[in-house]
Amino acid sequence: MAQPTIPNDLDFFYDFFLHTKSAELTYIYRGIFTQAIIKHILSLTETNIDKTGESVKVKKRVYLIMVEGLQNITRHQELKEFEKKNQAIFLIQKIGSQYHVTTGNAITNDRIEMLGSQIEKVNSLNEDELKVYYREVLTKGKISDKGGAGLGLIEMARKSGNKLLYKFQQVDDRESFFYLRTEIFSEGEGSPQVEPDPNALEGIEGMQNILEAKNILIAFNGIFSQESLLGLLSIIESQMADNKNVYNIIVEMLQNIVRHGISATENPSGNEAMFLIREQKGDYLLSAGNFIKRSNADKLRERLDYINSLDDKGLQSFYNLKLLDFETNDGKESGLGFAEMRLKTKKKLLYCFREVDDEFSFFTIQAAVPVIVES
Amino acid sequence: MEPLIIESGGDTPYVNFNPGTNTFLIAEKSLPANAVEFYEPVFAWITQYLKDPNENTFFDFKLDYFNTSSSKQIARFFKFIADSPFKERVSVRWFYEEDDSDMLDSGLLYAKLIDINFEFIEY
Numbered sequence: 001m002a003q004p005t006i007p008n009d010l011d012f013f014y015d016f017f018l019h020t021k022s023a024e025l026t027y028i029y030r031g032i033f034t035q036a037i038i039k040h041i042l043s044l045t046e047t048n049i050d051k052t053g054e055s056v057k058v059k060k061r062v063y064l065i066m067v068e069g070l071q072n073i074t075r076h077q078e079l080k081e082f083e084k085k086n087q088a089i090f091l092i093q094k095i096g097s098q099y100h101v102t103t104g105n106a107i108t109n110d111r112i113e114m115l116g117s118q119i120e121k122v123n124s125l126n127e128d129e130l131k132v133y134y135r136e137v138l139t140k141g142k143i144s145d146k147g148g149a150g151l152g153l154i155e156m157a158r159k160s161g162n163k164l165l166y167k168f169q170q171v172d173d174r175e176s177f178f179y180l181r182t183e184i185f186s187e188g189e190g191s192p193q194v195e196p197d198p199n200a201l202e203g204i205e206g207m208q209n210i211l212e213a214k215n216i217l218i219a220f221n222g223i224f225s226q227e228s229l230l231g232l233l234s235i236i237e238s239q240m241a242d243n244k245n246v247y248n249i250i251v252e253m254l255q256n257i258v259r260h261g262i263s264a265t266e267n268p269s270g271n272e273a274m275f276l277i278r279e280q281k282g283d284y285l286l287s288a289g290n291f292i293k294r295s296n297a298d299k300l301r302e303r304l305d306y307i308n309s310l311d312d313k314g315l316q317s318f319y320n321l322k323l324l325d326f327e328t329n330d331g332k333e334s335g336l337g338f339a340e341m342r343l344k345t346k347k348k349l350l351y352c353f354r355e356v357d358d359e360f361s362f363f364t365i366q367a368a369v370p371v372i373v374e375s
Numbered sequence: 376m377e378p379l380i381i382e383s384g385g386d387t388p389y390v391n392f393n394p395g396t397n398t399f400l401i402a403e404k405s406l407p408a409n410a411v412e413f414y415e416p417v418f419a420w421i422t423q424y425l426k427d428p429n430e431n432t433f434f435d436f437k438l439d440y441f442n443t444s445s446s447k448q449i450a451r452f453f454k455f456i457a458d459s460p461f462k463e464r465v466s467v468r469w470f471y472e473e474d475d476s477d478m479l480d481s482g483l484l485y486a487k488l489i490d491i492n493f494e495f496i497e498y
Contacts, residue, residue, distance in 0.1 A: 226408040230386055244440065244477060251406055251442045258408055320488055323450050336443045
């Protein structure tokens with residue numbers, strides 16, 4: 001049976017990679033936030049921050065601010081399962097010695113005024129005043145029906161020692177998108193209080209537009225290693241528990257990056273790369289992009305074209321041959337991984353090469369796996 | 376012979392080969408970045424064991440996931456059995472979760488490609 005062809009739009013991948021590359025680490029989750037997913041987002045980020053050798057204090061601050069931000073989303077998200085637009089996003093970036101935690105979620109327009117004034121109030125207070133205010137709200141505060149009372153906002157300001165950045169982007173007469181960013185310095189208490197750039201959230205709309213247009217559910221841009229891979233996998237396992245195919249293919253893709261990718265900046269801890277999960281017309285589109293030597297591009301293209309050219313029977317015998325090829329046993333052979341991806345997806349693998357400079361190309365590969373609809 | 380016990384490492388499987396109790400289990404996930412390295416001690420152990428295996432040896436493979444680089448090492452594992460003069464004393468019990476037809480298919484492929492005793496058990 002002929003499969004409907006998925007258009008190759010992978011050219012956007014490298015542009016989005018550059019868009020998020022200003023940070024050493026970018027992790028984006030967009031969609032429905034459940035407790036299980038939050039738990040895994042937290043543990044993934046924890047793993048990644050652990051590796052940076054950050055002090056316990058900074059780690060805990062980042063963690064607590066993430067918890068507040070994520071819970072803010074769950075408290076206010078209305079579960080619009082079928083509405084793909086205006087889904088909540090969570091974004092963490094490491095930029096130099098700072099961590100930026102950004103959340104974005106739809107709120108009804110009638111809440112804008114109250115939220116805005118709560119944040120302004122928090123931003124107007126210094127450290128000591130915040131402490132007093134916190135106690136005040138805690139003991140006799142007006143608890144909102146969602147259990148918030150702005151305590152989360154106060155905590156985020158206290159833990160970061162910074163002003164909160166926010167922005168309301170009107171969607172329609174009923175709803176707006178509410179962005180909230182907290183910037184945390186990793187230098188500890190001695191760090192000077194730097195006023196956050198009030199225009200910092202201007203770029204977020206552009207990113208949000210790409211996320212929506214391409215229906216990106218998960219983006220991870222950073223250094224890939226076996227540890228970060230395991231963190232990503234635990235999220236995917238909780239989110240797509242009934243879709244082992246997705247899991248298996250992601251393992252192959254990510255390990256391809258770890259094994260064959262190269263670092264364009266000679267980063268010793270792993271390879272800079274990006275991984276995306278998108279959803280489109282009943283398929284999960286899993287794509288991974290990394291740098292390769294330009295001189296290796298032709299060989300890789302040939303191998304992929306060859307694997308794509310095989311029919312079911314040819315593919316299976318190629319796979320069997322590679323599986324039993326004990327002569328090559330250095331764990332480096334990649335034909336097996338590509339063949340496995342094709343066998344599992346039953347579709348051709350889409351790919352894209354982009355020449356970056358004289359030495360490097362950026363290679364993107366995508367596999368499509370049907371979304372399993374629960375009956 | 377001393378048992379071989381390797382605790383699971385999140386991305387590496389739990390291995391418990393115990394000739395004394397006649398139980399041989401490999402379970403959970405096998406996704407190591409370097410499968411060749413992980414399986415080296417396992418192969419060293421079975422090479423020794425297969426010189427005189429128990430009369431009814433069942434290697435239980437109860438894996439949730441494995442990556443392609445492990446799939447090749449698993450094939451090697453079965454090849455060690457196939458090349459043993461005592462291969463008739465040894466069977467592989469391939470466990471697959473209900474509904475996990477991929478895991479069953481992987482096992483069936485091994486059974487087709489490598490001539491040793493296989494049993495398939497749904498759990």
